[in-house]
Amino acid sequence: MTRGITDPDAPIAPPEPPLLSASQVGGQRVWTVSRHADVLAVLRSPSFRSVSVEERIERIAGRAGRDYRHLLALLRGTMIFQQDERHQDSRRRVRALIDEALARWPAARLQAEARRIVAALPAEPGEIDVVPALAEPLPSLLIGEALGLPPALCLALQKRALAVTQSWLSSMALRDLDRLEAEAAELRAMMRANRAPGWRIGRLAEEASDDAIDLALFLLLAGSHSVAGTIAAALDILARQGGLQARLRPDRALGADFLRETLRLAGPLRRLNRRVAAVEAEIGGARILPGDLMLLPIDRAHRDPAAFAEPEHVDLTRKGVVLLAFGSGAHVCQGRVLGAQEAEVMVQAVLERFTLRPATDRGVLLAHEDWRTFYRLPLLLHRVDAGDGASPSAVGDLPGSCPRHGPGILTHANSQEESGIG
Numbered sequence: 001m002t003r004g005i006t007d008p009d010a011p012i013a014p015p016e017p018p019l020l021s022a023s024q025v026g027g028q029r030v031w032t033v034s035r036h037a038d039v040l041a042v043l044r045s046p047s048f049r050s051v052s053v054e055e056r057i058e059r060i061a062g063r064a065g066r067d068y069r070h071l072l073a074l075l076r077g078t079m080i081f082q083q084d085e086r087h088q089d090s091r092r093r094v095r096a097l098i099d100e101a102l103a104r105w106p107a108a109r110l111q112a113e114a115r116r117i118v119a120a121l122p123a124e125p126g127e128i129d130v131v132p133a134l135a136e137p138l139p140s141l142l143i144g145e146a147l148g149l150p151p152a153l154c155l156a157l158q159k160r161a162l163a164v165t166q167s168w169l170s171s172m173a174l175r176d177l178d179r180l181e182a183e184a185a186e187l188r189a190m191m192r193a194n195r196a197p198g199w200r201i202g203r204l205a206e207e208a209s210d211d212a213i214d215l216a217l218f219l220l221l222a223g224s225h226s227v228a229g230t231i232a233a234a235l236d237i238l239a240r241q242g243g244l245q246a247r248l249r250p251d252r253a254l255g256a257d258f259l260r261e262t263l264r265l266a267g268p269l270r271r272l273n274r275r276v277a278a279v280e281a282e283i284g285g286a287r288i289l290p291g292d293l294m295l296l297p298i299d300r301a302h303r304d305p306a307a308f309a310e311p312e313h314v315d316l317t318r319k320g321v322v323l324l325a326f327g328s329g330a331h332v333c334q335g336r337v338l339g340a341q342e343a344e345v346m347v348q349a350v351l352e353r354f355t356l357r358p359a360t361d362r363g364v365l366l367a368h369e370d371w372r373t374f375y376r377l378p379l380l381l382h383r384v385d386a387g388d389g390a391s392p393s394a395v396g397d398l399p400g401s402c403p404r405h406g407p408g409i410l411t412h413a414n415s416q417e418e419s420g421i422g
């Protein structure tokens with residue numbers, strides 16, 4: 001029996017040389033690129049561009065006589081599909097917003113907030129769904145503050161924006177697109193209605209225009225769902241590999257190494273947005289023609305034995321790792337430092353207070369071909385007793401933290417990468 005897309009334990013195929021798909025979409029050749037070095041080569045090569053979903057939806061709308069203006073507007077604000085000046089302009093605006101968020105959230109404030117979230121749980125929580133209880137609150141709070149939106153509204157908007165990402169998928173029935181258009185219209189209206197003093201989205205574009213709203217909705221999702229997904233994945237690994245808890249609790253310097261392994265084995269995206277060849281190129285020995293589509297399953301590339309010895313093993317001592325979890329090249333994630341800090345600090349705050357064990361209910365992933373994030377993750381949480389680890393009050397600043405930006409996946413090889421328009 002094939003294991004479903006929502007099964008967290010479904011096996012992931014090993015990488016293989018670039019593979020030309022037998023079914024070619026509309027005459028376009030489609031390659032699956034799953035070896036680590038090949039994925040990196042595509043991402044970093046100027047011969048490939050990010051594919052926009054917008055053109056496909058526009059074509060469908062034209063053919064079927066549908067008006068998908070709201071959906072199309074949201075797709076235009078989705079940076080991973082943007083090109084050229086529009087993309088560079090978005091990156092400049094988002095850079096300013098993220099720099100400000102980094103300055104407003106130094107390590108000490110992040111830690112205090114993470115501990116507050118953990119302390120709000122009952123003293124002996126027993127079985128709880130860690131997605132709403134521990135994974136979602138901190139990222140929603142942060143991105144909400146950055147955009148000037150209350151956290152509860154932020155979470156509600158984020159869930160709806162997530163539903164709209166179904167439109168990224170290649171096969172969508174018209175009735176589903178109709179539903180997503182209605183959802184997109186409501187989302188944009190909610191954003192407009194919530195303009196209030198302190199509304200900071202206007203900083204993204206002139207006068208809080210519709211453009212700014214669409215970019216903000218992308219940021220809301222990029223800046224919180226990916227982080228929440230990473231936190232939940234980390235807690236899941238810890239619950240399943242109890243020995244790691246015992247190693248991480250006393251040695252906080254290992255937090256960044258553990259986060260890197262979480263992102264490698266269970267990062268929030270299964271695959272990156274497709275790229276298209278602008279000119280002829282060679283990838284992994286295969287001749288790629290202009291117009292060829294490249295599928296980039298990073299979950300497979302992160303298990304490439306040529307890049308990672310014993311790939312399925314959580315190894316906190318790996319050196320020189322080039323992660324693909326944040327992408328690379330022109331579209332490399334702009335929030336990677338902030339996102340990594342949030343996840344690291346949140347995981348450490350949980351470990352200070354609780355031990356984690358799997359619950360009987362395994363939990364499920366979101367039914368999405370691109371996201372690999374938990375929809376529900378019940379775990380058993382018990383208070384760390386005195387002998388098990390540091391007591392919460394005894395824990396000070398994380399050793400090895402940068403005083404401003406806190407602990408650091410920053411030390412990893414690809415984190416210094418700049419796209420040139422960063």
Ligand code: HEM
Nearest residue numbers: 079080222223226227230325326327328331333334335339
């Ligand atoms: C651990 C958390 C995160 C992960 C794993 C992650 C992952 C990614 C990935 C895979 C991409 C696409 C890269 C590509 O296609 O080459 C991306 C893009 C992006 N991310 Fe993140 N992200 C995280 C956190 C954040 C945060 C906290 C923010 C903002 C506050 C953010 C903002 C962005 C933006 C603006 C882009 C679009 C970049 C572009 O297209 O130019 N991300 N992220």
